Amino acid sequence: xxxxxxxxxxxxxxxxxxxxxxxxxxxxxxxxxxxxxxxxxxxxxxxxxxxxxxxxxxxxxxxxxxxxxxxxxxxxxxxxxxxxxxxxxxxxxxxxxxxxxxxxxxxxxxxxxxxxxxxxxxxxxxxxxxxxxxxxxxxxxxxxxxxxxxxxxxxxxxxxxxxxxxxxxxxxxxxxxxxxxxxxxxxxxxxxxxxxxxxxxxxxxxxxxxxxxxxxxxxxxxxxxxxxxxxxxxxxxxxxxxxxxxxxxxxxxxxxxxxxxxxxxxxxxxxxxxxxxxxxxxxxxxxxxxxxxxxxxxxxxxxxxxxxxxxxxxxxxxxxxxxxxxxxxxxxxxxxxxxxxxxxxxxxxxxxxxxxxxxxxxxxxxxxxxxxxxxxxxxxxxxxxxxxxxxxxxxxxxxxxxxxxxxxxxxxxxxxxxxxxxxxxxxxxxxxxxxxxxxxxxxxxxxxxxxxxxxxxxxxxxxxxxxxxxxxxxxxxxxxxxxxxxxxxxxxxxxxxxxxxxxxxxxxxxxxxxxxxxxxxxxxxxxxxxxxxxxxxxxxxxxxxxxxxxxxxxxxxxxxxxxxxxxxxxxxxxxxxxxxxxxxxxxxxxxxxxxxxxxxxxxxxxxxxxxxxxxxxxxxxxxxxxxxxxxxxxxxxxxxxxxxxxxxxxxxxxxxxxxxxxxxxxxxxxxxxxxxxxxxxxxxxxxxxxxxxxxxxxxxxxxxxxxxxxxxx
Numbered sequence: 001x002x003x004x005x006x007x008x009x010x011x012x013x014x015x016x017x018x019x020x021x022x023x024x025x026x027x028x029x030x031x032x033x034x035x036x037x038x039x040x041x042x043x044x045x046x047x048x049x050x051x052x053x054x055x056x057x058x059x060x061x062x063x064x065x066x067x068x069x070x071x072x073x074x075x076x077x078x079x080x081x082x083x084x085x086x087x088x089x090x091x092x093x094x095x096x097x098x099x100x101x102x103x104x105x106x107x108x109x110x111x112x113x114x115x116x117x118x119x120x121x122x123x124x125x126x127x128x129x130x131x132x133x134x135x136x137x138x139x140x141x142x143x144x145x146x147x148x149x150x151x152x153x154x155x156x157x158x159x160x161x162x163x164x165x166x167x168x169x170x171x172x173x174x175x176x177x178x179x180x181x182x183x184x185x186x187x188x189x190x191x192x193x194x195x196x197x198x199x200x201x202x203x204x205x206x207x208x209x210x211x212x213x214x215x216x217x218x219x220x221x222x223x224x225x226x227x228x229x230x231x232x233x234x235x236x237x238x239x240x241x242x243x244x245x246x247x248x249x250x251x252x253x254x255x256x257x258x259x260x261x262x263x264x265x266x267x268x269x270x271x272x273x274x275x276x277x278x279x280x281x282x283x284x285x286x287x288x289x290x291x292x293x294x295x296x297x298x299x300x301x302x303x304x305x306x307x308x309x310x311x312x313x314x315x316x317x318x319x320x321x322x323x324x325x326x327x328x329x330x331x332x333x334x335x336x337x338x339x340x341x342x343x344x345x346x347x348x349x350x351x352x353x354x355x356x357x358x359x360x361x362x363x364x365x366x367x368x369x370x371x372x373x374x375x376x377x378x379x380x381x382x383x384x385x386x387x388x389x390x391x392x393x394x395x396x397x398x399x400x401x402x403x404x405x406x407x408x409x410x411x412x413x414x415x416x417x418x419x420x421x422x423x424x425x426x427x428x429x430x431x432x433x434x435x436x437x438x439x440x441x442x443x444x445x446x447x448x449x450x451x452x453x454x455x456x457x458x459x460x461x462x463x464x465x466x467x468x469x470x471x472x473x474x475x476x477x478x479x480x481x482x483x484x485x486x487x488x489x490x491x492x493x494x495x496x497x498x499x500x501x502x503x504x505x506x507x508x509x510x511x512x513x514x515x516x517x518x519x520x521x522x523x524x525x526x527x528x529x530x531x532x533x534x535x536x537x538x539x540x541x542x543x544x545x546x547x548x549x550x551x552x553x554x555x556x557x558x559x560x561x562x563x564x565x566x567x568x569x570x571x572x573x574x575x576x577x578x579x580x581x582x583x584x585x586x587x588x589x590x591x592x593x594x595x596x597x598x599x600x601x602x603x604x605x606x607x608x609x610x611x612x613x614x615x616x617x618x619x620x621x622x623x624x625x626x627x628x629x630x631x632x633x634x635x636x637x638x639x640x641x642x643x644x645x646x647x648x649x650x651x652x653x654x655x656x657x658x659x660x661x662x663x664x665x666x667x668x669x670x671x672x673x674x675x676x677x678x679x680x681x682x683x684x685x686x687x688x689x690x691x692x693x694x695x696x697x698x699x700x701x702x703x704x705x706x707x708x709x710x711x712x713x
Contacts, residue, residue: 005032008125011134018147023122032126034119039094039127042067047128049093049120051178059174061093061120071096075104078168087111088154088190090183091172092120092141095130102136112140112154116175116182144182149438151186155193167194192430195423210294210316212562215338216610217319217664219499221329222339223492228312228332228352228367230483235371239476243267243375243445243469244368247286248361249274250382252450256462260284260379266470268373272360273300275380280305287476288330290364291317298324298660299653302686310480312367315339320660323667323679328480341555342498346491357431358424365435369442376444377465382451383429384411384421412453414446421452429454445469502611505556506604513597513604516547520594527586544593551600556607563603617665625662626708632658633705640694652689662708674711678704 009027012020026032036052040060048062063070074097078087085108087101092115101111115121121143124130133139142150169190176183245260245267247253253275261284263269271279271286273296279286280303290312291301298320308327314334333340333351340351354366361381368376385408410418411426421429429452436444436456446457447465460468487495498505519540526537551557632655639647659682666675681704688696 004129005126007129007131008134011131012125014135016134016141016147019121019141019143022118022143022146023125026122032122034123037117037119037123039123040064044068046096047094049124051117051120053178059178061091061172061174062096067094067096071100074173075100077170078104085109086154086167088151088167088169088186089113089172090170090186091115091175091179092124093172093175094124094128095133097172098133098139102133102138105138107138110138110140110154112142112151114142114144114151114186116144116179118143118146151189152434152438155189189434192427195427212559212607212610214294214317214319215315215559215562217322218313218315218317218331219338219342220496221322222315222331222342223487223495223499224485225329225331226483227343227486228330228354228370229347229349230486231312231330231367231480232352232370234479234483237372239268239474240372240374242373242472242474243377243465244371244373245269245377245379246361246364246368246381247271247275247279248364248378248380248382249278250380250384250448250451251386252382252448253278253380255449256379256447257282257284259462259466262463263466263470265473265475266466267377268368268371268474268476270364270368272364274360276300276306276309277303278380285309285477287480288312288367290360290367291321292360292363294318296321297653298656301325302652302656302689304683304687304690312363320657320664323660323663323675324682328483338555338559341553341558342495343486345555346487346495355435357428357435359428362428362431365432369435369439374441374443375469376442377447377462377469378432378444378454378457379447379449379462381432381446381448381454383425383454384413384419384452386413386419386450413451414448414453414459419452425452432457502556503608505554506560506608509550509554509557509560510601510604512547512550513600516544517594517597517601519543519547520590520597523586524590527590532586557600560600560603560607563599563606617669622662622665622669623712625658625665626712628658629655629662630705630708633701636701637698637705640698645694648694659704666711671711674707678707681707 005027009020009023012023038050038052038058039047040050040058042048042063043065044067046062046067048060048064048067050058050060052058078101085105087105087109089098089101089111092098092113098111098113105111134141140150140154142148142154167190169187171183243263245263247260247269249272257278260269260279261282264284268288269279269284269286271289273289273291273293276286276289277300285305286309288310292314294316296318298318301321301324307325310328310330311325312330312332314332315337316334331339331343331351333343333353337351340353343349343351352370354363354370356363356366361378365376365378408420408422411421411429413419432444433455436442436454444454444457445465446454446459447462449461453459485492523537523540526532526534526540531537632651635651636648636655639645639651659678663675663678663682666678681700684700685697685704688694688700
């Protein structure tokens with residue numbers, strides 16, 4: 001028996017270091033005795049596992065009569081195994097089920113086994129040889145409280161939108177009776193992972209048009225700006241002992257924001273966009289701001305101290321913000337990013353991708369991890385709606401109430417009470433919990449002082465968190481300021497040339513794709529004539545592989561991909577469905593491939609048209625933009641005249657948005673005098689609005705209105 005345990009332990013060492021270390025330490029301390037678990041024999045002489053609970057009769061995890069036959073019956077649920085089916089099995093028992101599932105499935109079928117009781121694994125390792133299972137590359141063994149992160153990693157990487165309908169999960173016999181809470185927790189993780197995948201798909205479909213427009217505006221800006229890669233290189237591991245404070249804009253931020261002043265120059269203060277005005281109103285200048293949403297309202301940035309604070313952005317970020325800002329912008333990678341493709345071509349490096357749990361606060365957390373901060377403090381991270389309020393007051397000018405017609409539900413708050421939240425907020429919370437579980441080196445403090453409870457965090461007030469953690473003076477602002485542009489002048493010229501000649505690249509790509517469509521037609525003909533094994537057929541398959549690699553690596557086609565999101569997600573949803581015979585399988589592949597290539601051709605034409613429109617704004621469009629801005633100005637002037645100032649913040653929010661659309665159009669049309677004049681006047685508007693100087697606001701808005709009317713004529 002000692003030899004069996006030693007061999008199993010060596011197999012663990014090869015693939016599961018944390019589990020090996022746990023077992024080796026128990027062996028060293030002579031603590032391998034597990035009185036509540038024992039190995040029995042079935043009537044057929046098979047080794048089976050039993051668990052004692054509270055001196056009651058034992059609960060058997062295998063058949064007491066013929067375990068081999070019982071296992072064969074258990075496997076019948078998986079007889080329709082398909083390519084890319086993934087398996088999540090709750091419980092190991094004696095591993096006979098796992099051994100047979102390995103033989104039933106193939107290399108494309110990863111299997112995760114989650115064992116909630118370490119004692120079961122100890123007892124099995126002591127008496128049953130499972131080395132071949134532990135060494136199998138297709139098996140992922142996850143033991144509760146030892147390597148929980150393996151389950152999260154498996155769900156992130158092995159279960160995707162393409163194959164989530166093929167994911168199979170089940171509980172081994174009697175495990176749900178012995179470990180109901182643990183089984184429920186695993187089911188919750190699976191559910192969360194699938195909801196997150198669908199949420200990402202829905203976001204892409206919903207905002208694809210905005211993302212395209214923002215990317216086209218961002219490409220020229222990107223050339224002479226910076227990358228998050230540069231931040232990563234500059235920071236290194238200099239600040240492991242310094243906390244990163246992630247400031248979100250939950251309603252609790254109004255409680256403790258004044259305390260944050262004590263952390264300046266003693267922490268890395270990272271603000272999400274909606275928290276910015278709250279900070280600046282308290283004379284707290286964050287080290288960096290993150291803004292990602294393609295439709296984030298410009299009103300959030302309307303502050304006299306905003307212009308020079310470094311921004312972390314991506315190609316999706318709202319293009320209307322660009323005229324407001326003179327500071328550094330650090331770009332990170334997003335899915336299907338034209339910019340990241342260009343970055344790789346000119347640097348040979350992959351642009352940094354930040355793990356995204358769905359919210360900008362999740363991204364801020366990922367940024368802090370990337371920059372090797374190990375002490376993370378969360379504030380304003382309510383992830384719920386205490387007192388039915390959605391944001392800190394300064395974000396939108398008022399403490400905005402909950403929207404009507406949305407579905408809210410209750411979760412536990414940090415004090416053990418119940419608080420309202422909704423599905424997206426709950427996904428963000430679960431993402432934080434997953435990260436904390438996956439990275440045990442992180443010390444995460446929740447100093448939000450309200451809101452939903454985030455498991456794995458240490459809860460304390462912000463004052464106490466600062467007192468305990470902010471003990472070293474740092475000048476992070478100077479470090480960021482010293483970072484040079486990412487491209488030399490010559491490289492900037494080359495990239496700009498590439499961008500301005502994107503239509504040439506698209507025409508060349510379209511020719512290759514049309515050739516691929518002709519190849520699919522030929523494949524159909526050869527398959528119909530039963531010539532699937534000929535050299536001609538194999539040559540076509542080789543060319544299709546080369547075309548697929550070209551599409552994946554082309555920055556321009558990454559951008560085109562935003563035009564065919566609906567087709568892509570539709571194809572991805574069926575890509576791993578198998579057919580009854582090879583001819584039907586090939587027919588399915590050809591149909592899906594043809595749909596995708598045709599959608600690329602359509603997308604290329606749409607992108608070329610959008611590039612043309614981007615620099616060809618009509619007089620009618622200009623008048624429309626001008627009229628919208630003027631309408632909001634007139635509303636504001638009327639409200640001030642009638643002393644009805646309650647509506648001014650809402651009118652100002654609308655004015656900022658439409659005014660920036662107008663001045664951006666002036667810039668595109670190269671009407672430089674009006675552009676520069678109106679932008680300088682906007683600075684005065686922001687100042688007057690910020691200080692509630694309504695007399696001064698009326699004066700400057702009247703001048704802007706006169707200039708807009710003059711420009712129209």
